[in-house]
Amino acid sequence: MADMPAFDYHIDIPGTTIFDGKQAMKGYALNKMCYSFNKAENREAFKADEEAFMEKYGLNDQQKQAIRDRNVLGLIEAGGNIYYLAKFAGIFGLSVQDVGGLQTGRSTEEFKDYLKSQA
Amino acid sequence: MAKILGGITTSHIPAVGNAIQKELYDDPYWKPFFDGYPKVHKWIQDNKPDYVINIYNDHGLGFFLDRMPTFAIGAAHEYKNEDEGWGLPSLDPFPGAPELSWHIIESMVADEFDITSCQELPVDHGFVVPMQLFWPGAPHHPDMPKTVPISANTVQHPIPTLKRALDFGRSLRKALLSFPEKDAKIVVLGTGGLSHQLDGQRAGFINKEFDQYCLENIVHNPDELTKISRMELVEKAGAQGTEFLMWMMMRGALGDDVTEITRNYHIPISNTAAGTLLLECAA
Ligand SMILES: [Fe+2]
Numbered sequence: 001m002a003d004m005p006a007f008d009y010h011i012d013i014p015g016t017t018i019f020d021g022k023q024a025m026k027g028y029a030l031n032k033m034c035y036s037f038n039k040a041e042n043r044e045a046f047k048a049d050e051e052a053f054m055e056k057y058g059l060n061d062q063q064k065q066a067i068r069d070r071n072v073l074g075l076i077e078a079g080g081n082i083y084y085l086a087k088f089a090g091i092f093g094l095s096v097q098d099v100g101g102l103q104t105g106r107s108t109e110e111f112k113d114y115l116k117s118q119a
Numbered sequence: 120m121a122k123i124l125g126g127i128t129t130s131h132i133p134a135v136g137n138a139i140q141k142e143l144y145d146d147p148y149w150k151p152f153f154d155g156y157p158k159v160h161k162w163i164q165d166n167k168p169d170y171v172i173n174i175y176n177d178h179g180l181g182f183f184l185d186r187m188p189t190f191a192i193g194a195a196h197e198y199k200n201e202d203e204g205w206g207l208p209s210l211d212p213f214p215g216a217p218e219l220s221w222h223i224i225e226s227m228v229a230d231e232f233d234i235t236s237c238q239e240l241p242v243d244h245g246f247v248v249p250m251q252l253f254w255p256g257a258p259h260h261p262d263m264p265k266t267v268p269i270s271a272n273t274v275q276h277p278i279p280t281l282k283r284a285l286d287f288g289r290s291l292r293k294a295l296l297s298f299p300e301k302d303a304k305i306v307v308l309g310t311g312g313l314s315h316q317l318d319g320q321r322a323g324f325i326n327k328e329f330d331q332y333c334l335e336n337i338v339h340n341p342d343e344l345t346k347i348s349r350m351e352l353v354e355k356a357g358a359q360g361t362e363f364l365m366w367m368m369m370r371g372a373l374g375d376d377v378t379e380i381t382r383n384y385h386i387p388i389s390n391t392a393a394g395t396l397l398l399e400c401a402a
Contacts, residue, residue, distance in 0.1 A: 015321030020276040082318035087204030100322040113146040119386035
């Protein structure tokens with residue numbers, strides 16, 4: 001997809017990607033695949049053949065690679081929305097603390113401690 | 120004419136459903152959270168609402184990016200809870216109130232709010248967890264009210280402004296008060312929040328000071344909060360803390376004169392600063 005350079009209605013918030021129209025268009029195929037994981041049959045089909053499943057949903061190379069690498073920040077960069085990505089993470093039994101740790105370079109325990117430290 | 124008894128807000132973290140199933144009420148991690156609810160239970164028992172308006176935000180079960188309504192109102196006989204991708208057991212369907220749904224839709228569209236009506240709407244944890252918290256055993260609690268779900272978009276920007284959310288609630292109030300069923304008693308829920316962020320290098324962000332500011336002002340001074348821009352809300356409440364919009368929608372439905380019955384605030388439950396607030400409307 002061609003970039004939309006003038007398409008920016010947001011302030012810069014470090015460590016935060018605003019999921020707007022631009023991201024939603026970029027990540028449409030990826031999010032659509034993850035949305036399909038609401039259904040157990042699609043989770044099973046993905047597990048049986050990840051490559052074929054990604055192909056079926058038309059993921060681009062960047063999205064496919066981020067899925068292969070289980071790279072959460074890479075998935076966001078590729079247009080993924082965390083609510084749909086959470087369904088992808090669910091296939092592997094990952095909690096939101098696991099996912100938080102993966103994105104911030106912490107272990108799950110370190111991430112939980114960080115949450116507690118803000119009380 | 121109908122009467123609005125009050126409004127209740129709560130966080131709707133998915134892990135709560137699991138904790139309820141395992142009855143972790145006295146577990147040291149969960150106790151400070153569950154301690155926020157007995158007063159709510161008593162109030163519900165004393166007041167026995169006939170209808171519950173459940174204002175929540177769908178998280179990718181009922182809606183996808185192909186069609187993303189900014190404000191959607193359920194107009195069905197029942198609402199099914201479905202698998203959100205984690206394979207958790209689903210609850211039985213919640214009984215709807217289509218007469219009330221269509222009354223709200225008619226009234227609000229006449230009031231110039233553009234509503235998406237939904238005759239099928241699978242409901243996710245945002246809707247279900249608060250029901251379980253307030254009516255234990257839901258939907259099989261003996262006093263389970265009939266429900267109208269209202270979902271606002273916080274998945275994809277642009278999301279509604281805080282002012283629009285409050286105004287939505289005020290228009291909803293007009294609709295509810297004009298519902299012709301004599302002596303119908305209605306409670307309004309606002310679910311989600313408070314500060315949290317699930318995504319990005321800033322994942323895990325929580326902002327106690329900002330949450331306390333919101334909690335203070337939403338009771339008697341909600342208009343003050345409409346000064347907060349949406350980007351400021353993302354910055355200060357976290358990317359998913361934008362769910363505070365549901366609290367604003369609920370607040371608008373209560374009118375000016377409210378009494379705070381109970382409040383609870385606890386960090387953290389899962390990745391979230393959990394907040395609960397019960398406001399009673401003047402008789
Ligand atoms: Fe939520």
